[in-house]
Amino acid sequence: MYYRPEDGHGLPHNPFNAIVAPRPIGWISTRSTRSVDNLAPYSFFNAVAYTPPQVMFASTSSKADRARGKDSLGNIEQTGVFCVNVVEEEALHEMNRSSASLAAGEDEFPHARVTKAACTEIACSRVALAPAALECRLxxxxxxxxxxxxxxxxxxxxxxxxxxxxxxxKFDITRFGMVSRLGYRDYTIIRDSFELGRPDD
Structure with a gap:
């Protein structure tokens, strides 16, 4: 099969994000200028540089009543900070609940039944029990x-x-089962890993 995206794929569902997979989930927490916390999962997420360490996530949809279309983006643009929380298997359903469409300005942490903790370097909340959390400046x-x-x-x-x-x-993602996104509505839990040395090691 071959197709040009601009012409359509002719399949029941778009295969693009199933091909680029698995993708770690960036569970992004932000805070508005009115001190309302926000928590939302993004599957277009990854690390992009070591020194200084940098990460990216992408937002690809919008809500008509939100600045920049999403609370996450609007909050980050206004405050210049955000936190990336790692999603483990035990938090799968909480992560999914945090993707619900809530009213503008509603805090996803209590809705998703997630305990929050204060970040150290930035004015933002993080997921208290996350295996890891990355505090970020825009x-x-x-x-x-x-x-x-x-x-x-x-x-x-x-x-x-x-x-x-x-x-x-070493930070061991198989110990807690990192949740990653596949295509469609499919996910995977990372439970196995192996080491492969480079030729120049």
């Missing part, structure tokens, strides 16, 4: 091609790691 907000497509790039200024997720000095 570096760039990039307008992408297409309607309501934005990419947020942030510099990591603080890192929280839950002690039980460190094994022999």
């Amino acid at each position: 570096s760039q907000l990039v307008v992408l091609e297409g309607e309501n497509n934005f990419m947020v790039i942030g510099r990591v200024v603080g890192v929280h790691i839950r002690d039980d997720c460190l094994v022999d000095g």
Whole structure:
């Protein structure tokens, strides 16, 4: 099969995001200028640089009554900060509940039954029990091609790691089952890993 995206794929569902998978979920927490917390999962998320450490996530839809179409984007643009929380298997349903369409300005933490904790470097809440959380300052907000497509790039200024997720000095994502997005409505839990040395090691 071959298709050009502009001509359509002819399949029951778009295969694009099933091809680029798995993708870690960036569970993004932000705070409005009125001190209302927001929590939402984004599956277009990844790390993009080591030094300084930087991450990105992209938002690809909108709500008509929100600045920049999403509370997350509006809050980040106004405050310049956000936190990326890692999603573990035990928090799968809480993460999913936080994707619900709530009224503007409503706090997703209590709706999703997620305990919050204060960040250290930024004025924002984080998921208290997350295996890891990355406190970020906004570096760039990039307008992408297409309607309501934005990419947020942030510099990591603080890192929280839950002690039980460190094994022999390494952050072990198989220990807690990192949740990742596949295509369609499909997800996967990472339970296995293997080491592969480079030729120059």
